[in-house]
Amino acid sequence: MRSSPGPGGTTTLDASTEERVASRVGDALEAVFAAVAQTRAETAALLARVSEQGRAPASADLAALRPGLHLRLARQELVSGVGFIAAPGLLGDVPAWLEWWQTTADGDVRPLLPDLDPERSAYSDYTHWDWFALPRDTGRRAVAGPYVDYLCSDEYSLTLSAPVEVAGRFVGVAAADIYLRHFEAAALPLLRELPGPAHLVNARGRVAASADPAHLAGSLTKGPDFGAVLERARTKTFGPLRLVPCPSVPLVLVVTTA
Template identity: 40%
Template sequence: MTTIATRSHLDVATHVAATIDGIFAMIDGWRDLLEDRWRADASLSAVRVDPVVEAFAVPAVSGDTLLTGAGFVATPGALADAEWHLAWWLGGSGADRSVRRLATIDDPSHEQFRDYTALEWWRVPTATGTRHLTGPYVDYVCTDDYTVTITTPVRIGDRIVGVVGADALVDRLERTLLPVMRTGATPATLVNASGRVVTSTDARREPGSILRADGLGDALRRPVGPRTALPGGAAVVPCGDTSLALVVGT
């Protein structure tokens, strides 16, 4: 018989943080690269930016990876030759691992044009000036599947010229995180800063649903130390600075 060691919830949260931190570090590197290019050429155009983005986005979504999309989205008017511009590459799934560029409509007069500045993955990081994790949500633009999107601003001086980021499919995250989460001492649910479920050892808690528990909202906004007790015996364990947290003991 195989015995599976039980981990503390703090250990599980540390593993979750390490997984997400790897994605954060990659995106931060892309941001730094784009900021360096912009400082060297203040009149950057889509023609010049796109090859730079393609060079980091295509490897990131190729092969066996958590990421299914990656790229850069420009602030309207930031590029010399494109008022609106989205340079985003998508990885394949299943047997088809080919990488393609996301087709977009950048003409505001077109009936299918979509103002990306109204979307959470753009709106929040450009308002706060810091990285943001959006989702899980059904990404009807790229994947038609439950997705987590991480974006961070690209800044030149006081001006945000766009966001750079990546998409991760929830089912890929589940395959990576659930085996470790199941080794915790009690059931665990991974939620974002709004209490939306990313994944859970409880099959009844579906990705994208809202976890409701007394005191959960306050605990997610203002965690107290490595573990914040909730009424009824549950607790919230933050996963580093990822904005994710484990809700355990429920």
């Protein structure tokens, strides 16, 4: 790692070190996004086949996704849950549906069976949550959280998601969950390679992992337009902060330089 004293004795970090750390964070998440991409492709292909039969899809059709979902849970160490979340009105037999599978504490795989009745459940409308709304509204991959995942696990989690489209129509999202403690175990050693305070944020400034006591995981970093940094894929300076987009994944490395 190369650094040098800056004005007033502050440490000026070699930009190549920041970019290397951002790249390694991207590498750590890319395997999870690969699982999301596989789910996305399988779901789109399945729904296209159903459409060719001239009928609306039903929740039972999504059972065909289960072998692939189980395989991803077994193969991807960081993934704690994975599946497809249907856009409301997509399925002919139910108003909303999550074809979601997750691992238990003892390593078993089980389905999530949430109550989606709007008269009984506070979780019946999931369309406002970032893991659904960001891919739907932007057409791009997203990292949501960290947040307490009351719907799936009651764990502090990140959700990585991507839009699913059939014939140009948005039909839902493919997604995967990562427990925050697992992501921090992978990300914190990288952040600590930097000589100054650093943290990672998503497109909305939510802190995903932090080696900076001033920015705790789950808090918001206000001020910069992190979405624009990700869209332009270029490092930007915002006051004392350097904003370094992580290659290929929607997280920004935020480094305090003074």
